[in-house]
Amino acid sequence: MRTIAHISDLHFGTEDRALEEALLADLQAVRPSVVAVSGDLTQRARRREFAAARAFLHQLPAPRVVVPGNHDIPLFDLPRRFLAPLARYHEYIDREADPFYEDDEIALQGINTARSNTWKEGRVSEAQIADLRRRLCALPEDRFKVMVTHHPFASAPGRAATAVVGRALRALEAAAACGVELLLAGHLHSGYTADVRATHVSLGRSMIVAQAGTALSRRRRDEPNAYNLITVDAPRLAIEVRAFSGRCFEKAGATAYAKAGGEWRRES
Ligand SMILES: [Fe+2]
Ligand SMILES: [Fe+2]
Numbered sequence: 001m002r003t004i005a006h007i008s009d010l011h012f013g014t015e016d017r018a019l020e021e022a023l024l025a026d027l028q029a030v031r032p033s034v035v036a037v038s039g040d041l042t043q044r045a046r047r048r049e050f051a052a053a054r055a056f057l058h059q060l061p062a063p064r065v066v067v068p069g070n071h072d073i074p075l076f077d078l079p080r081r082f083l084a085p086l087a088r089y090h091e092y093i094d095r096e097a098d099p100f101y102e103d104d105e106i107a108l109q110g111i112n113t114a115r116s117n118t119w120k121e122g123r124v125s126e127a128q129i130a131d132l133r134r135r136l137c138a139l140p141e142d143r144f145k146v147m148v149t150h151h152p153f154a155s156a157p158g159r160a161a162t163a164v165v166g167r168a169l170r171a172l173e174a175a176a177a178c179g180v181e182l183l184l185a186g187h188l189h190s191g192y193t194a195d196v197r198a199t200h201v202s203l204g205r206s207m208i209v210a211q212a213g214t215a216l217s218r219r220r221r222d223e224p225n226a227y228n229l230i231t232v233d234a235p236r237l238a239i240e241v242r243a244f245s246g247r248c249f250e251k252a253g254a255t256a257y258a259k260a261g262g263e264w265r266r267e268s
Helices: 017-030 047-058 078-083 087-092 126-136 168-177
Strands: 002-007 034-038 064-067 100-102 106-110 144-148 180-185 192-195 208-211 226-233 236-244 249-260 263-266
Touching: 002 017, 002 106, 017 236, 017 249, 034 106, 034 144, 034 180, 047 087, 064 106, 106 126, 126 168, 168 180, 180 226, 208 236, 226 249
Parallel strands: 002 034, 034 064, 106 144, 144 180, 180 208
Antiparallel strands: 002 226, 100 106, 192 208, 226 236, 236 249, 249 263
16 A cells, blocks of 8 residues: 655745645655655746745655646746756756656656646657656556646546646557556646546546645635645555645545446545
């Protein structure tokens, strides 16, 4: 069994100190096996924002798999946006924008989807898809495989379709071929879970999407600040939403899935 704390859209620069401390306390208390951070660490890719994000990340439990978001690339500083989009991310957060973690139960592949030209929608490149195949298809079949991106692969159930990341279907076909089970993303500041085939009906594999709300930003969409605490106990998967109550982060909802006959089915 493994637990993944999936946090997203920290947006340092707009953060609230009390909220930040409550999140830190909760993550230190739940002691996840791994922390996945699905991008938008900063609001405007400023140095002081990256410095605050780095100081926060260093206090989180390890190991950590961190990917950049569109806000980690400058929007208005055009020379920097197009010539050195991730220079500060690399300087402050990680030299690697497509990080990989594995232990003897789970593997997480981070994929940087932040782009200078498709700033809002993001994209996966052909080279990243080739790397994904090379790395994840080589792993043992029973390793629980997870993909971490900033931009989403699937819409929320029952809501209007959202723009998914560029080359979503090609990346998902590679993920399906390598046996990926779970897709973690953010960007929408809205938390939900779904089977990715609800959006991509042609896909031949059932995979669960877990979107995290914004953990720290005050720019929320009628939802409290929250993160996902995910328990992987194959063939079961439980996604607990831990939301800020005004004082601390606590359980605010949970979804459980079980896989049988190649299908993820929602149990509760
Ligand atoms: Fe965001
Ligand atoms: Fe974003």
